[in-house]
Amino acid sequence: MSTPHNSAAPGDIAESILLPGDPLRAKYIADHFLESPVQFNAVRNILGYTGTFEGKKVSVMATGMGIPSIGIYTYELIHFYGVKNLIRIGSCGAMQPDLKLGDIVMAEGACTDSNYGAHFNLPTQFCAVASFPLLRRAVEVADKEKIRYQVGLVNSTDVFYRKNDPWKAMAEMGVLASEMESYALYCNAAEGHANALAMFTVSDSMVTGESMSAQDRQTSFRDMMKVALRTAVSV
Numbered sequence: 340m341s342t343p344h345n346s347a348a349p350g351d352i353a354e355s356i357l358l359p360g361d362p363l364r365a366k367y368i369a370d371h372f373l374e375s376p377v378q379f380n381a382v383r384n385i386l387g388y389t390g391t392f393e394g395k396k397v398s399v400m401a402t403g404m405g406i407p408s409i410g411i412y413t414y415e416l417i418h419f420y421g422v423k424n425l426i427r428i429g430s431c432g433a434m435q436p437d438l439k440l441g442d443i444v445m446a447e448g449a450c451t452d453s454n455y456g457a458h459f460n461l462p463t464q465f466c467a468v469a470s471f472p473l474l475r476r477a478v479e480v481a482d483k484e485k486i487r488y489q490v491g492l493v494n495s496t497d498v499f500y501r502k503n504d505p506w507k508a509m510a511e512m513g514v515l516a517s518e519m520e521s522y523a524l525y526c527n528a529a530e531g532h533a534n535a536l537a538m539f540t541v542s543d544s545m546v547t548g549e550s551m552s553a554q555d556r557q558t559s560f561r562d563m564m565k566v567a568l569r570t571a572v573s574v
């Protein structure tokens with residue numbers, strides 16, 4: 340069985356998967372962190388691989404950018420491939436002055452300006468939160484490795500280039516950073532009774548205007564990858 344977007348056969352994908360937005364980040368992780376990686380998908384260049392890390396089976400696959408894209412891939416991973424633990428490893432724009440380029444953010448919950456939650460037909464807006472066991476494990480791993488991080492809210496926005504960006508209002512509410520997918524990831528995990536966590540490396544700062552190069556965004560996220568991989572193989 341394959342899907343319109345994923346050519347993997349049943350069993351090709353591990354129960355735990357890392358999900359970068361960028362296909363080349365997925366390839367970089369497979370090439371540099373996984374043992375014996377096997378590519379299971381290249382449909383639309385959304386590269387996916389399964390290998391082992393510290394002796395345990397783990398997969399990595401790109402999600403593309405934005406909520407519609409991650410919505411499709413994570414729905415299929417959960418419902419058609421039986422994936423149980425989904426860990427997004429993204430980049431984000433910092434909204435707080437004490438977050439520097441390269442710092443790690445773990446999303447305890449995700450706000451959004453997207454209407455994605457509406458299709459669940461709930462009587463309220465859905466409060467999209469991380470799976471606590473995954474978040475707790477990621478924090479334990481980061482503490483053990485002495486890797487700096489902050490845990491808090493992110494904003495999953497539909498709009499990257501925006502007129503009159505209201506990010507300061509979100510920052511005043513304590514929101515740490517902006518990205519574009521976690522709200523849908525957390526909704527799909529809740530609907531599919533799977534576990535999800537999103538973590539990020541700060542690639543730019545809305546506060547200072549600094550930003551990383553595209554090359555650094557692909558490859559310089561080693562601490563986050565280590566935390567995510569250890570978490571994926573030990574929950």
Ligand SMILES: O=P(O)(O)O[C@H]1O[C@H](CO)[C@@H](O)[C@H]1O
Pocket residue numbers: 359360361403404405428429430431499517518519520
């Ligand atoms: O680096 P990724 O995982 O793609 O994440 C962030 O980068 C993209 C925008 O440049 C959006 O997908 C945003 O969520």
Ligand SMILES: O=c1cc[nH]c(=O)[nH]1
Pocket residue numbers: 430431432433499517518519542543
């Ligand atoms: O979505 C994103 C990703 C990185 N930086 C941002 O400002 N937004």
